[in-house]
Amino acid sequence: MTAAPGKPSPESRGLAALGLKLGLSRLALWWEGAWRALWPPLGVMGAFLVLAFTGLLPMLPPALHLLILIGFAATLGYFGYRAALGLRAPAPDAAARRLERDSGLAHRPLAVLADRPAGDDAMAQALWQAHRDRAVAQLDHLRVAQPRPGLAARDPRALRAAVLVALVASLGMAGREAPERLLAALLPPFAEPASAPTALAARFEAWITPPAYTGAPPQFLNAAGGAVAVPAGSRLHMVVSGSANPPELRLGSAAHGFTRLDTQSHSLEIPLAEGGALVLRRDGRDVAQWALTLNADAPPVVAWDPAPARAGRGLGLRLPWKAEDDWGLAALRVELRLKQRPAAPALTQDIPLPGGTPRQAQGASQPDFSTHPWAGLEVEARLFARDGAEQEGKSEGVFLVLPERRFSHPVAQQLIALRRALSLDPIAREPARRELDRITGAPEAFEHDTGMFLTLRAARHRLMRDRRDEAVPEVQQILWDVAVALEEGRTDRSAR
Incomplete structure (x- = not known):
């Protein structure tokens, strides 16, 4: 059966797809070989990065630090050399063999497409063409499987996964300090030039907490130093790690010592009572320096x-x-x-x-x-x-x-005037007693109300016999209550 004019034949379409699948199969083979060759040196590099990001290496004695660096370098060189030897391009027919295996095809049908018939007679050509047609028909069933480097057989304990998890965890722990910690791991202390910043710059945290009433967040101090302005009454917190020798902090002319947390860590917390040069020192060297300014709190x-x-x-x-x-x-x-x-x-x-x-x-x-x-x-x-x-x-x-309530009842007016006079001169109890005697001496002025009479007499006796200072305000309250009762009683009667 021939293809319609202008359309590619099934054989040509199959061969075109075969070229793409062979390319993908060759790429998968290259990936498998590269991964098998490279994972040992990558694992060594990952283990070193874990140590670097955790900040453990600079805490070791310089000699031991250097020996570990040499050990890692030698191990990396050995596995890197083996990886270079193992990186080879796939064999010419390896991609076809992999494609046949991935597709489950027997008898190497892709090799048939490259072969030629041994005889030239018509019968041999016909048999060969039939065999070729069967091979072409299988091209539609070809598939490229994903790469399988087979690392599980080479790493039965899954150390590669452990290194990856540890690397992610240590990187998260290092955070923004990761570059400084990596540099400190690569440079043992005696390998640093005298003018270089010490590795301690990556291993201290310092922040200033403003007074709670300000509502301001803590201000972290940059290892590079610089000017810092904070409110008066702030407190400085600092944690330094990486050395058994205690650091020292100088603020102006005063020196402040640290408290030991463990063999390699020290902490400090002090109130900031003055501004000036704030210097962190360790082992006789300046580690970081800031120009501190305290902003005084103005009254409202x-x-x-x-x-x-x-x-x-x-x-x-x-x-x-x-x-x-x-x-x-x-x-x-x-x-x-x-x-x-x-x-x-x-x-x-x-x-x-x-x-x-x-x-x-x-x-x-x-x-x-x-x-x-x-x-x-x-x-x-x-x-x-x-x-x-x-x-x-x-x-x-x-x-x-001060605004005051107006009273219309004559006795209420007199009681309020007496109350006001006691405010101006609480000691003048005798004049107040005489005024109360005068008011209670004319009960008809408040309609012979027995309750009010007794209340005013009780106020009179308390004023004279209770010498406490609190007695005067208590009597003033009684006078107010009686005046209001008189006024509101008159209002009720007027309403009736």
């Missing part, structure tokens, strides 16, 4: 924005404010002091801050002091802001009169 700044005043509605006091701090505000409060009695304990009211510890904030608080004994009196108001370092900033003082 707080001010009225604008001045406080009575709220537009109700009896509240509007306190507009603005504040800022370089690392964040921790607390804000207003303190009120009596103008006529500035030595008296201040009246304090906390003001909530928005968003935790803002660096800048402003707002307006509206507390109600109308029930306080100072209501109706002139006070000095001042804002106080505090930061995380317990530093305080304060505003200018502003004088104002």
Whole structure:
């Protein structure tokens, strides 16, 4: 059967596919041979990298370090030489034999395509063509199997997998220090030039922790040195490994010793009280140096924005404010002091801050002091802001009169006036007693209410007999309660 004009014959298509599959088979053979030859030197290199990335070699005595390097170099040279001898191109017919084996074809059909018939007669040619056609028909069944280097037979203990796992783990442990650790493993200490940085530069970690109130993250120190600026109150942490000799840290003119962790590691933690040259030394040599600057924490700044005043509605006091701090505000409060009695304990009211510890904030608080004994009196108001370092900033003082509740009942007005007088002069108990005697001497003014009469008399006796300082505020509270009861009772009667 012949192919249609313009179309390739099945034989030509099969032969074209055969060329591609032979190329892939040859590539697979080359890969198998290369991998069998190269895995021993690659394993030696992997084992050395594991030692290098773990940082173990520089911790050894220099002589032992050098002997291990020589041993690795000799082993690598031996296996590398054997690998070079084993790297050969596949034999010309090896790709075809592999392809036949992978495809499960018997009697080497690919060799038939390259052979020629022994006889020239018609019968021999016909038999040969039939045999060739059967071989061509098998080309469609050819397949290229994936490379099989057969390392399991050469490495029954799977050491190659162990080396790979250890290499990945050690590389993860080394992290960004991997290049420095590799260099330190290749250069024993006595092989380094005097001007070269020591291998210790890859085996210390140093970081500065700012005070917690700043919210700033730790700042790691670069082994290359340089300028470092941190907040005052920070702490320096340092861990050095790789030598039994303890290192030394100098900050300015002061020297700081390390604490031994084990035979090869030392640690240090100190508060940074001053700036200056920060130098890490070991074995009489400077390992790293930084120029340290401590930024002092400024106290908060707080001010009225604008001045406080009575709220537009109700009896509240509007306190507009603005504040800022370089690392964040921790607390804000207003303190009120009596103008006529500035030595008296201040009246304090906390003001909530928005968003935790803002660096800048402003707002307006509206507390109600109308029930306080100072209501109706002139006070000095001042804002106080505090930061995380317990530093305080304060505003200018502003004088104002605290809003007070208005009473219409005459006795209630007298009781509130007496209450206010005790705020201005708590020692003046005798005038207050006389005023209470006068009020209770005219019970018709509060409609002969027996309960109120007894309450006011009890307040009078407490004021005279209880000499505690706390007695005056307690009496002031009684006066307030009676005044409110009188006022609200009058309101109820008016409503009825």
